[in-house]
Amino acid sequence: MDYNNFYDIIFKRKSIRKYDLSSLDNNILQELLDYIGNLKPMYKNIEVQMKIVTGEVVRNLFPIKAPYYLLVYSEEKEKHITNAGFMLQQVDLFLSANGIGSCWAGLTQPKKEIANESKLNYIIALAFGKPAENIHRDNLSEFKRKAIAEIRNNGEKDELLEAVRLAPSAVNSQPWYFKVDKNKIHAYCVKSNLIKGIIYNRLNQIDMGIGICHLCIAAKHLGEDYIFISDKDALDNPPKGYYYITSIEILEKRI
Ligand SMILES: Cc1cc2nc3c(=O)[nH]c(=O)nc-3n(C[C@H](O)[C@H](O)[C@H](O)COP(=O)(O)O)c2cc1C
Structure with missing residues (x-):
C-alpha cells in the first residue's frame, strides 16, 4: 500500500x-x-x-x-x-x-x-x-467540514486529526470526537436519539472506521507506527453525548 x-x-x-x-x-x-x-x-x-x-x-x-x-x-x-x-x-x-x-x-x-x-x-x-465529473477537489475550501477544534480536546495531534477531519461520513455527519492524551488518541462516536439511532448508529460506526483509517494513513505518512488498544479509563469517561469506540496508541517514530 x-x-x-x-x-x-x-x-x-x-x-x-x-x-x-x-x-x-x-x-x-x-x-x-x-x-x-x-x-x-x-x-x-x-x-x-x-x-x-x-x-x-x-x-x-x-x-x-x-x-x-x-x-x-x-x-x-x-x-x-x-x-x-x-x-x-x-x-x-x-x-x-x-x-x-x-x-x-x-x-x-x-x-x-x-x-x-x-x-x-x-x-x-x-x-x-x-x-463523469472532476475526480478531485481543487482546494481545501471545497470540503464542507467541522473546524478542527470541534472534533478534539487539544491540538497535540492535529497533524493526524486534520486527516480525520476531511474524511467522508454518511450524510456528512462527521460523528467523531478525539481525546488526545499524550501518545494515546481516544476515539468517540456521537450518540443518536432513539429514532435517529435506527438509521445512524450503524452508519456512524462505519464512519468511525473511515476516520480512523485516515488517522492511521497520516500516522504512517509521518513515520509513526500505531496499535489499537482498549482503554478502560477512556471507555468510562466519554465526552457528554458520545460513546467510546477505541484508542489508537502512537508508538515511537521509526528512524
Ligand atoms: C457510510 C456512508 C454512507 C453514505 N451513503 C451515501 C448514499 O447513500 N448516497 C450518497 O449520495 N452519498 C452517500 N455517502 C457520501 C457522503 O454523503 C459524503 O461522503 C459526504 O457528504 C462528504 O462528501 P465527500 O465524500 O464528497 O467529501 C455516504 C458516505 C458514507 C461514509
Missing part, C-alpha cells in the same frame, strides 16, 4: 455521483481485486469478504447510477462494522488515487438473486466506475 500517495489523496478526494457507465478495463479490475486481497484490517480476527458486482444486481434507494459496486460482508463480532469502514476506505482512496470515481452507498442493498452469495452479513457498498 502506498501510504504517501494516499495521504495526498485525503486532501483532494470527493464522492463521485456521476459516472460514465462503460466498463473498466479487465486489468484495472484485476489490480483492484489484488489490492482488496491485501487490505489492512483493524482487527485480524474478523472475517471480511468483498465482492465486485455490476449495477444490475443491486437495489438503490438513493439512486447513484454506477457501473460497479463493491459489496462488503463481515462476520458479526465486536467492532465489525467499524472494521469494515476502516477497510473499505482504503479502497475509496485507492480508486481516487487511480482516477476511478467512488461513492459510499449506504442505501444500497444486494438484490435477492445474489443475497445468498456470502455466508457473512452484508454491511455496505461502495459505488465506483469511470467518473
Whole structure:
C-alpha cells in the first residue's frame, strides 16, 4: 500500500455521483481485486469478504447510477462494522488515487438473486466506475467540514486529526470526537436519539472506521507506527453525548 500517495489523496478526494457507465478495463479490475486481497484490517480476527458486482444486481434507494459496486460482508463480532469502514476506505482512496470515481452507498442493498452469495452479513457498498465529473477537489475550501477544534480536546495531534477531519461520513455527519492524551488518541462516536439511532448508529460506526483509517494513513505518512488498544479509563469517561469506540496508541517514530 502506498501510504504517501494516499495521504495526498485525503486532501483532494470527493464522492463521485456521476459516472460514465462503460466498463473498466479487465486489468484495472484485476489490480483492484489484488489490492482488496491485501487490505489492512483493524482487527485480524474478523472475517471480511468483498465482492465486485455490476449495477444490475443491486437495489438503490438513493439512486447513484454506477457501473460497479463493491459489496462488503463481515462476520458479526465486536467492532465489525467499524472494521469494515476502516477497510473499505482504503479502497475509496485507492480508486481516487487511480482516477476511478467512488461513492459510499449506504442505501444500497444486494438484490435477492445474489443475497445468498456470502455466508457473512452484508454491511455496505461502495459505488465506483469511470467518473463523469472532476475526480478531485481543487482546494481545501471545497470540503464542507467541522473546524478542527470541534472534533478534539487539544491540538497535540492535529497533524493526524486534520486527516480525520476531511474524511467522508454518511450524510456528512462527521460523528467523531478525539481525546488526545499524550501518545494515546481516544476515539468517540456521537450518540443518536432513539429514532435517529435506527438509521445512524450503524452508519456512524462505519464512519468511525473511515476516520480512523485516515488517522492511521497520516500516522504512517509521518513515520509513526500505531496499535489499537482498549482503554478502560477512556471507555468510562466519554465526552457528554458520545460513546467510546477505541484508542489508537502512537508508538515511537521509526528512524
Ligand atoms: C457510510 C456512508 C454512507 C453514505 N451513503 C451515501 C448514499 O447513500 N448516497 C450518497 O449520495 N452519498 C452517500 N455517502 C457520501 C457522503 O454523503 C459524503 O461522503 C459526504 O457528504 C462528504 O462528501 P465527500 O465524500 O464528497 O467529501 C455516504 C458516505 C458514507 C461514509
